[in-house]
Amino acid sequence: MYLCTAHNYANMLTIDPKEIPVAKLHHYLLGAVGPRPIAFASTIDKEGNDNLAPFSFFNVFSANPPIMVFSPARSGRTNTTKDTYNNIKEVPEVVINIVNYAIVHQMSLASSPFAPGISEFEKAGLSAIESDTIRPKRVAESPVQFECKVIEVKELGDQGGAGNLVICEVLKIHINEAVLNEDQMIDQHKIELVSRMGGNWYCKADENSMFEITKPITTVGIGFDQLPNDLMNSVTLTGNDLGQLAGIEVLPNETDVNEYKLIELSDLFVSLEDEPEKLEIELHTKAKALLSENKLNEAWMTLLAFNNG
Amino acid sequence: MYLCTAHNYANMLTIDPKEIPVAKLHHYLLGAVGPRPIAFASTIDKEGNDNLAPFSFFNVFSANPPIMVFSPARSGRTNTTKDTYNNIKEVPEVVINIVNYAIVHQMSLASSPFAPGISEFEKAGLSAIESDTIRPKRVAESPVQFECKVIEVKELGDQGGAGNLVICEVLKIHINEAVLNEDQMIDQHKIELVSRMGGNWYCKADENSMFEITKPITTVGIGFDQLPNDLMNSVTLTGNDLGQLAGIEVLPNETDVNEYKLIELSDLFVSLEDEPEKLEIELHTKAKALLSENKLNEAWMTLLAFNNG
Numbered sequence: 296m297y298l299c300t301a302h303n304y305a306n307m308l309t310i311d312p313k314e315i316p317v318a319k320l321h322h323y324l325l326g327a328v329g330p331r332p333i334a335f336a337s338t339i340d341k342e343g344n345d346n347l348a349p350f351s352f353f354n355v356f357s358a359n360p361p362i363m364v365f366s367p368a369r370s371g372r373t374n375t376t377k378d379t380y381n382n383i384k385e386v387p388e389v390v391i392n393i394v395n396y397a398i399v400h401q402m403s404l405a406s407s408p409f410a411p412g413i414s415e416f417e418k419a420g421l422s423a424i425e426s427d428t429i430r431p432k433r434v435a436e437s438p439v440q441f442e443c444k445v446i447e448v449k450e451l452g453d454q455g456g457a458g459n460l461v462i463c464e465v466l467k468i469h470i471n472e473a474v475l476n477e478d479q480m481i482d483q484h485k486i487e488l489v490s491r492m493g494g495n496w497y498c499k500a501d502e503n504s505m506f507e508i509t510k511p512i513t514t515v516g517i518g519f520d521q522l523p524n525d526l527m528n529s530v531t532l533t534g535n536d537l538g539q540l541a542g543i544e545v546l547p548n549e550t551d552v553n554e555y556k557l558i559e560l561s562d563l564f565v566s567l568e569d570e571p572e573k574l575e576i577e578l579h580t581k582a583k584a585l586l587s588e589n590k591l592n593e594a595w596m597t598l599l600a601f602n603n604g
Numbered sequence: 605m606y607l608c609t610a611h612n613y614a615n616m617l618t619i620d621p622k623e624i625p626v627a628k629l630h631h632y633l634l635g636a637v638g639p640r641p642i643a644f645a646s647t648i649d650k651e652g653n654d655n656l657a658p659f660s661f662f663n664v665f666s667a668n669p670p671i672m673v674f675s676p677a678r679s680g681r682t683n684t685t686k687d688t689y690n691n692i693k694e695v696p697e698v699v700i701n702i703v704n705y706a707i708v709h710q711m712s713l714a715s716s717p718f719a720p721g722i723s724e725f726e727k728a729g730l731s732a733i734e735s736d737t738i739r740p741k742r743v744a745e746s747p748v749q750f751e752c753k754v755i756e757v758k759e760l761g762d763q764g765g766a767g768n769l770v771i772c773e774v775l776k777i778h779i780n781e782a783v784l785n786e787d788q789m790i791d792q793h794k795i796e797l798v799s800r801m802g803g804n805w806y807c808k809a810d811e812n813s814m815f816e817i818t819k820p821i822t823t824v825g826i827g828f829d830q831l832p833n834d835l836m837n838s839v840t841l842t843g844n845d846l847g848q849l850a851g852i853e854v855l856p857n858e859t860d861v862n863e864y865k866l867i868e869l870s871d872l873f874v875s876l877e878d879e880p881e882k883l884e885i886e887l888h889t890k891a892k893a894l895l896s897e898n899k900l901n902e903a904w905m906t907l908l909a910f911n912n913g
Contacts, residue, residue, distance in 0.1 A: 308784060309736070310777040312670045321667040323777055326790030327702050327748040328664040328672070330639050330799045330809050354663045355637040356675040357760040357767025358630040361621045363637065364673065364769070366665040393636050400847030403817045407824040407851070420828030420846055427618070436843065439636040451666040458666025460673070460771075468619040468632055475617060481635030483805045490639045490799065492809060495816045496792045500639050500801060504813030507804045508712045515716040519729030534745065537729055538709030542716070 317371055317456045326493030333491055334365040335392040335402055337423075337431045338382035345423060345432060346378045347405050347415035349394065351491035352458060361465035363391055363443065366451075366458040374455035378411060380448075383461055387445035388429040391463065392437035395474075396487040396499050401436070428466045438474045438486055442467040509589065516542035526598060531579035539586045540595065547596050552603050555596040564600075575601055626680055626765045635802030642800055643674040644701040644711055646732075646740045647691035654732060654741060655687045656724035658703065658711050660800035661767060670774040672700055672752065675760075675767040683764035687720060689757075692770055696754035697738035700772065701746035704783075705796040705808050710745070737775045747783045747795055751776040818898065825851035835907060840888035848895045849904065856905050858912060864902070865909040873909075884910055 312320050325331075334353035338346050352366035367377040383389060394402045398421070405419040416423045422435035426442045433440040443463035451458045474486040488500045498504065519527075519541045526532060526540065547555075556564065560578075567574035578601050585594040621629050634640075643662035647655050661675035676686040692698060703711045707730070714728040725732045731744035735751045742749040752772035760767040783795040797809045807813065828836075828850045835841060835849065856864075865873065869887075876883035887910050894903040 306781040308779045308781055308788060310779070312774055312777065317668045320670055322789055323748075323779070324664045324667055324670060324672075324774075326792065326795070327750075327777075327779070328641050328662075329797050330807065331641055331663055332637050332639065352663055352665045353637075354640055354661055355633045356661045356673070356769060357677060357765070358633055358680065359626045359763050359765030360761050361629055361633060362760050362767055363633075364665070368666060371667065396844075398843060398847075400817065400844040400851070401828075402847075403819050404825055404827070404847050404851050406819065408822065409824050409827075417829050418825070418827035418850070420831075420843065420850065439632075441636075451671050452669050454668050456666070456668030458671055460665060460769075462769075465621055465633075468621065468636075470617045470619070470632070470636070472615040472617055479617065480631055481802060483635065483802050486635070488638050488801070490807075492797070492814065493790060493792050495818050496809075496814050497817060498639065498799075498807065498809040498813050499815060500805075500807040501813070504807050504810070505801065505805050506808060508709065508806060509804050510712050510715065513717065515718050516713055516727075518713070518718075518727035519710075520726050522729075534707060534729065535705075535709040538707075538711075538713050541727070541729065542709070542713050 317454075321371060321456060322493065329492040330490035330498040331492070333394040333402065333489065334363070335394050335405070335434060335437060336365065336367075336379050337390040337392060337434060338379050338388070339386050339431050340378075340382045341385040343430070344412060345414050345416055346382055347419070347421070347434065348377065348379050349402050349406050350379070353391075362446075363441065363463045363465065365391070365461050365463070367461065368458045369452075369455055371456040376459075380459055380461075383445050383448060386430060387448075388431055389443050389445060389461070389463060390426055390429070390431050390433045391441040391443055392434040393439040393441075393486075394489055395438050396489050396501075398434075398436050399489045399497065426467070433469065438471045439481070440469040441465045442469075507589070510542065514544050516544060517546070523602075525575070525601075529579050531576060531583055536583055536586050539591060540598075543591055543595060547592055547599065549603060552596050552599045555593070556600040556603060559593075560597065560600050626763075630680060630765060631802065638801040639799035639807040640801070642703040642711065642798065643672070644703050644714070644743060644746060645674065645676075645688050646699040646701060646743060647688050647697070648695050648740045649687075649691045650694040652739070653721060654723050654725055655691055656714050656728070656730070656743065657686065657688050658715050659688070662700075671755075672750065672772045672774065674700070674770050674772070676770065677767045678762075678764055680765040685768075689768055689770075692754050692757060695739060696757075697740055698752050698754060698770070698772060699735055699738070699740050699742045700750040700752055701743040702748040702750075702795075703798055704747050705798050705810075707743075707745050708798045708806065735776070742778065747780045748790070749778040750774045751778075816898070819851065823853050825853060826855070832911075834884070834910075835888075838888050840885060840892055845892055845895050848900060849907075852900055852904060856901055856908065861905045861908045861912050864905040865912060868902075869906065869909050 423432035732741035
């Protein structure tokens with residue numbers, strides 16, 4: 296398991312993008328920026344022919360107005376533009392369909408270079424349904440479908456590998472009720488989003504990979520500069536542990552620490568009363584376990600107990 | 605486990621973004637578009653004071669030229685602009701530091717609303733190191749650091765929640781050698797990227813959540829429309845299974861199927877020779893297991909054996 300700690304960040308590979316081939320630069324950009332959300336974009340040409348293709352140069356960028364941006368880039372091999380880009384120049388409308396685990400192989404299939412005029416909906420076995428406000432069709436199997444008008448296309452270059460920012464305003468949102476919780480909000484466990492990484496890799500967001508960090512919006516933590524030296528020099532606590540500890544707003548007071556020590560830690564203090572170094576390691580280990588359960592106050596009381604009374 | 609299958613996509617919640625409060629719209633956008641990569645942006649004001657803040661309205665959009673975009677949006681609560689936005693208007697330079705699991709809590713701490721003039725580097729316990737080409741400093745603990753010049757800032761609105769596209773060109777890339785493989789490329793398992801989802805949720809990309817889909821770039825699969833009816837109507841095979849099957853370029857020939865049947869499947873055919881329906885289910889189950897190991901040809905031979913000879 297890789298841990299980026301002080302002892303190893305001295306050795307860096309430094310790259311000037313202008314001095315390496317575009318394909319290699321592409322690898323570094325896609326290997327470092329991720330996991331990337333996937334826009335499964337449905338467009339039409341001026342004759343009304345459907346096109347459906349996935350793009351991971353994509354994200355939401357604004358809530359008011361609701362704006363998403365994706366980039367159907369020029370081919371790095373052939374410098375041709377994609378059907379999606381050509382369609383949007385003819386008909387500036389797009390449905391951005393969200394991809395979850397249940398349709399990831401069908402999405403991948405739709406990204407094959409089928410000849411123009413071949414329907415990716417049909418080839419990928421996906422159901423096309425009418426949109427409310429625009430002409431391109433939605434993917435029925437997608438858990439969330441955004442009907443968008445394209446407000447601007449910004450070309451970033453004219454060489455192979457150049458991106459094209461397609462700036463979209465969301466006109467309508469359709470959400471499968473199966474991914475909603477009882478408050479009609481999207482449940483992050485139910486939606487099972489997938490995202491794109493470097494190489495052939497994808498990432499699945501589920502109970503194995505999701506974790507929570509709760510952070511007050513208007514209050515601030517004490518910060519690393521207020522952490523006692525014995526914690527900063529701990530062999531047990533990592534940067535992440537210290538980051539959590541430094542996020543506390545106010546330290547627990549001495550009375551609470553003493554009470555916690557008496558009730559929760561007395562066995563430990565009694566058994567190791569003649570071995571303070573071992574006791575300190577045990578307390579740090581216990582605090583680390585409490586942090587992993589988001590028990591910030593208890594972790595602090597455990598650590599402060601060492602120097603108390 | 606949620607599966608988006610034909611029986612449940614009829615029930616959709618449809619939303620007009622103009623008819624709901626911005627905070628609710630914000631929830632739907634962030635709950636559906638994800639996991640989002642994180643730009644840990646280091647900027648300076650015109651006096652040279654450091655600022656460090658994370659943004660998940662972020663992605664790479666072009667390799668040639670190398671372009672990244674992130675959005676320090678106007679506050680939905682107070683309609684104020686962020687220090688990062690203000691700094692970039694004064695000094696159009698930024699280091700985009702990538703966030704991995706080892707520094708996720710320190711990154712979260714840096715996102716607290718510290719007063720202007722307070723260094724997030726110090727508060728989050730991160731080491732500031734000089735850049736080669738620009739004035740803002742890099743985060744030493746970040747596994748990949750992109751030195752960028754800002755080529756354009758595009759304001760998307762002036763109300764609370766409005767995004768601001770900060771369009772950046774990458775001038776220099778620094779990669780910690782600990783995340784490289786022996787070919788000096790980024791190893792997706794070693795980098796341990798984290799990304800942002802809705803609510804307080806993050807997603808960790810590791811061996812539990814990463815999966816591969818190999819897809820030829822220049823060839824195309826047969827497509828769903830060429831799948832036999834008995835597969836389309838299978839009670840065992842899902843859309844993902846069919847998506848993999850439809851991705852095959854050429855079906856295995858009859859000789860290969862017969863040989864595979866003889867060597868690999870004869871026990872099954874003998875034991876169930878009087879129960880064709882049960883045999884079919886067993887073969888579909890076996891094919892599904894082969895698909896999960898990416899054994900596409902073997903899965904097809906298993907399925908085709910049912911109707912052969």
